[in-house]
Structure formats: structure tokens, C-alpha cells
Amino acid sequence: MHANQLTVSPETVRTLVDEQFPEWRSLPVTGIAANGTVNAIFRIGDRFTARFPLQPGDVDATRRRLKSEAEAARELACRTRFPTPEPVTLGEPGAGYPLPWSVQTWLPGVVATDEDPGESVAFAHDLADLIRDLRAIDTRGRTFVGRGRGGDLRSHDAWMETCFKQSEQLLDVRELRQVWKDLRSLPRRAADVMAHSDLIPGNVLVSAGRLAGILDNGDFGPADPALDLVSAWHLLEAGPRQVLRLDLECDDLEWERGRAWAFEQAMGLVWYYLETNPAMSRLGRRTLDRILADESPA
Structure with missing residues (x-):
């Protein structure tokens, strides 16, 4: 998925676990098939998840980032009624893998890519509860x-130009450029709140059409209050999307x-x-389709 992406095999993970955490030598190591783009993920026994960054980087900078992510996850833990993984420890480079890596508690469940909650009104209510809970945490x-996302929309102009150029053969770029032109200049009036x-x-x-837990909490922190509303288009069809909006009084x-x-x-x-x-890529297309179909005033 990325230039010079790192390869992480079960054998490498087994060696790293055995050498650095001998108390887990008896626990099986199992790879997890996932659509994630940042980490290779392995289960260690029934209680733990090991996460290995896929993109090359500086060892010290990676360690600082993983510590920051762990602190963010620790701050979020038990602050909402929805379960979240909790940080356990950091591992060090070894066995041919060049970077630090992290271990979290395992959170069972089915991700929304495999159980689509898009038509669930109950899920929309749950999502609104989550966003309210996050916003209520003291910055x-x-x-x-x-x-990254969460500050000034206009600071993403250069990236969006790259996206438009890369998408010429994939999407109606002329229409999408106009959408961005309208959206990028929306003023920012509200103070930062805590956001996933x-x-x-x-x-x-997701479980039975309800929100059952939240993963990847390392970016939890202060941001534009509108940032977590991306979930309205990533996760919900039109009816439940309006339920979310009404619940949050946007x-x-x-x-x-x-x-x-x-x-x-x-x-x-879509293109990357x-x-x-x-x-x-399909997620990106579906979200764009929902955005273009949305009749909310710009």
C-alpha cells in the first residue's frame, strides 16, 4: 500500500514476542486479515493485540509516536460507554523488523466494513452518544x-490538488473540484473539542446493528468539533444520517x-x-457518492 512498505511475518512476531516478552511464549500468535493501512496486526493469545507500523521511519520518532498514541488511548479508556482497547506495552526493533511496535488489549467484535450499520437508526443514536461523550472530555x-484533519480546511489545498490530478480517470473531477471550492472556505467558529x-x-x-466498540484511538485529541462528523457519510445512509444530525443538534x-x-x-x-x-478505495467512492447526494445546503 505504501512505498517501501515493511513486511511483518508471523514468524517475525513469534520471535519478537518470545525474546522481549518471555511470559507470553506459551500464547499463540495469529495474523489478522484487515483492511487497515497503518499497521500489521497480530493477536497474542486471547487478550492482546500486537500492532506493527507498516511504513518505514526513524526509530526514535516512531517510539515517540507510539507513546503518544498510547497516552491518547489511555486518556480515552472508560470515558464513554463504548469499549476501547487499552495500551499494554511497547516492543523494540528486532528479528529483522526495524521499528518499535505496540501491544494493546484485544477488543472482540465485527468491524463496520464486515457488518454494515448504514441503515440502522439505533446505530446512529449510538454514534451521536459517542460523539457527545468525546466532546464532553476536557481538552x-x-x-x-x-x-492533518482537524484544523484549517484550506491547509489541505495542495493535497486535494494531488487527489484531483490522480483521479482524472476515476472520477468526475470537474464536479468534485467545485464541491471542494464550496467547502474549503467554510468559516471556523467553534473552539476545539476532543475527537476520535x-x-x-x-x-x-458493530453488533446487531448497534455500536459495540471503537478502535484505533491513538489520534484522540483536540480538533474541530465537526471532524468526527465524517462518520455521518462514512457510516450512515441518508435517514440515519439525519438522525445523527438531529441528535447532535448540528x-x-x-x-x-x-x-x-x-x-x-x-x-x-479512492486513488491511493x-x-x-x-x-x-471502495469506501472512498461510497462516501463521495453520499456527499454528492446529500441535499444539505452548502
Whole structure:
């Protein structure tokens, strides 16, 4: 999926676990087939999940990032009624794998890519409860930092231009350029709140049409209050989407900024993962279709 992507085999994970955590030598190591784009994931026994970054990077910088992600996950744990994985420990490079890696508790369930909750009104209510819970957590004076989603929409212009050029043979780029032109200039008026920051189907667990848990919590932090509204288009069809909006009492500006963040994310998914992760590419297309069909005022 990425240039110079790292390969992680079960044999490598077995060796790393045995050498660095001998107390787990008796536990089986099992690879998890997933559509994730950031980590290779393996189960260690019934209680733990090992996550190995797929993109090459500096060892110290990777360790700092994993520690930051663990702290974010620790801050979120038990702060909503929905279960989340909890950080356990960090592993070190070895056995041919060049980077630090992390271990979390295992959270059972089915991801929303495998059990689509899009038509579930009950799921929409659950999602609204989650977003309210996240927003209610104290920012402790922190504000959004970095260049990712959650700050200024206009700072993504260069990335969006790349997406438009890469999508010329895939999408109606002329129409999509106009959508971005309308969305990018939406003003920011609300203060930062705490947000999950990546509420896509692969990070959401579902059971019988209800929200059952939240994964990948390492980016939990302060951001635009509209950021977690990407879930409205990534996860929900039109009817439940309006239920979510009504539950959260979103005004037009907040709702359209959420639509903008979903648009920015979806545009990158379609072309970047076209060959290497077709499920992610299809997710991007579905989200774009929902955004274009949405009749909310821009």
C-alpha cells in the first residue's frame, strides 16, 4: 500500500514476542486479515493485540509516536460507554523488523466494513452518544496541532490538488473540484473539542446493528468539533444520517464542515488505495457518492 512498505511475518512476531516478552511464549500468535493501512496486526493469545507500523521511519520518532498514541488511548479508556482497547506495552526493533511496535488489549467484535450499520437508526443514536461523550472530555487547554484533519480546511489545498490530478480517470473531477471550492472556505467558529479523529468503518465495531466498540484511538485529541462528523457519510445512509444530525443538534455550518472533512478524506482513499487496498478505495467512492447526494445546503 505504501512505498517501501515493511513486511511483518508471523514468524517475525513469534520471535519478537518470545525474546522481549518471555511470559507470553506459551500464547499463540495469529495474523489478522484487515483492511487497515497503518499497521500489521497480530493477536497474542486471547487478550492482546500486537500492532506493527507498516511504513518505514526513524526509530526514535516512531517510539515517540507510539507513546503518544498510547497516552491518547489511555486518556480515552472508560470515558464513554463504548469499549476501547487499552495500551499494554511497547516492543523494540528486532528479528529483522526495524521499528518499535505496540501491544494493546484485544477488543472482540465485527468491524463496520464486515457488518454494515448504514441503515440502522439505533446505530446512529449510538454514534451521536459517542460523539457527545468525546466532546464532553476536557481538552485541558489543548488545541489542534499538526497538519492533518482537524484544523484549517484550506491547509489541505495542495493535497486535494494531488487527489484531483490522480483521479482524472476515476472520477468526475470537474464536479468534485467545485464541491471542494464550496467547502474549503467554510468559516471556523467553534473552539476545539476532543475527537476520535478517524471514525471510519474499519475503526468501528458493530453488533446487531448497534455500536459495540471503537478502535484505533491513538489520534484522540483536540480538533474541530465537526471532524468526527465524517462518520455521518462514512457510516450512515441518508435517514440515519439525519438522525445523527438531529441528535447532535448540528447547525448548517458545523454539518457542512463535517461534510468537508469527509470529502477531503474520501478523495484520497479512492486513488491511493485503488490497487493496493480495494476495500478502502471502495469506501472512498461510497462516501463521495453520499456527499454528492446529500441535499444539505452548502
